[in-house]
Amino acid sequence: MVPHYAERVRLLLTSDTHLPKRAKELPAPLLAELPRADVVLHAGDWVDTATLDLLESRSRRLIGVYGNNDGPELRARLPEVAHAELGGLRFGVVHETGPAEGRETRCAARFPELDVLVFGHSHIPWDTTAPSGLRLLNPGSPTDRRRQPHCTYMTAEVADGRLTGVELHRLPRR
Template identity: 35%
Template sequence: MKKILIISDTHMPKKGKMFPDPLLKVLKKDIDYIFHAGDWTAQSVYEELKTYAPLFGVKGNIDKEDWSHTLPEKVLVTIEDVKIAMIHGHQGKGRSTPERAYRGCEGDSADLIIFGHSHIPFHERKGSTILFNPGSPTDKRRQKQFSYGIAVIDQSKITLDHHYFS
């Protein structure tokens, strides 16, 4: 069994100087992996997250600093026979962020597509693929609460949950 923290759109330090307490509590627990779906803004966010668990991340549309050029546009990872694709969600064609994320990973045969960009939590199945946006733990924009996601993969079964806080 593997437990994964899923975050996106941290926009730090502009939208927060440090990770909020609810997120820090999760980071200090039994997390096997961290997935960040882009818009980190600062390399310090990347450096801090990788001290907690193995980190997978993609470049977001506002990641412009030199360090961010080392980040891929898309990540493909298999964990316990579950194929995960991650993309920020601003690339490509489509009327909505979920549609752009799906189209951006359509040929990857992913069981789970993680994306960000909109700051809007999203969890929906499209055929045999699950689309998941964790929202943002630091920049809720027009959402009522901040959010992040937790995925548990156990023997090829995925359980996904949003966690909300004020």
């Protein structure tokens, strides 16, 4: 029997904001999601502390990590890996998970205690489930699409100990 969790948690997932290198500011649709989110998860590569300050000030709860492009100021304020229990699920956030090939198996072995792992680095949206049941989510980047057709971020909800409504949001090209 699955335990009942009264808590319903709306999530906003983002990564690789790279401000101000890739864009001057976060896209308006992403900023509009902040008041609707109970928790914002950012999987690293902020690049500037102003983005961290902005998300901290506008979010009910922010869970973030540093990425490979983040300097000493951000590394002093953020962990390399973050963990949180949200709505009965065990979440982890990390920037890098290595190459796409073998990702599910590698991450399940590295994070056996997690239900959901949010990661970044590649700027490529990703939503898969490892054979162990670990859900892997990469929201892409809202500011640097690289080889992707669109800049992106994700939203999701946790209710009754389940992750539901995972949605990839494609941002209009600038």
